[in-house]
Amino acid sequence: MNYRKIILFSVHADNFMQYAPAAAVYALNLSGVKGRHNLADATGIYAISFGLMKASTLIVKSTTHRLRPDGSTNNSFPSGHTATSFAAAEFLKQEYKDVSPWIGYAGLCSSRGHRGFQVV
Numbered sequence: 001m002n003y004r005k006i007i008l009f010s011v012h013a014d015n016f017m018q019y020a021p022a023a024a025v026y027a028l029n030l031s032g033v034k035g036r037h038n039l040a041d042a043t044g045i046y047a048i049s050f051g052l053m054k055a056s057t058l059i060v061k062s063t064t065h066r067l068r069p070d071g072s073t074n075n076s077f078p079s080g081h082t083a084t085s086f087a088a089a090e091f092l093k094q095e096y097k098d099v100s101p102w103i104g105y106a107g108l109c110s111s112r113g114h115r116g117f118q119v120v
Contacts, residue, residue, distance in 0.1 A: 018081045021107035022046055022088035025095050028103070035095035046091050053087040
């Protein structure tokens with residue numbers, strides 16, 4: 001097995017997978033499955049929640065000074081990718097929980113899968 005290919009896939013895939021639950025909100029809405037808000041309102045809600053998540057993650061990163069596994073910098077905790085992924089999953093859940101709870105579960109599973117890519 002070529003572990004270099006797995007690592008390269010992991011590095012590239014997790015850069016996109018963190019946004020998959022949020023993209024699902026737009027894909028579902030555009031395919032006719034209406035959520036709680038229209039697209040403009042949903043975009044505003046996501047932008048505000050993303051900003052709050054990013055600010056809180058950066059504040060904690062700047063105060064914890066946890067060394068990255070590769071030794072490059074002291075801002076490894078909390079994971080920005082994981083925070084983004086779970087914020088997007090919660091956005092999906094809140095937008096579609098009245099349609100079907102399974103849509104929200106799928107977003108959480110996607111976030112958990114994303115976290116698995118980071119461990120590889």
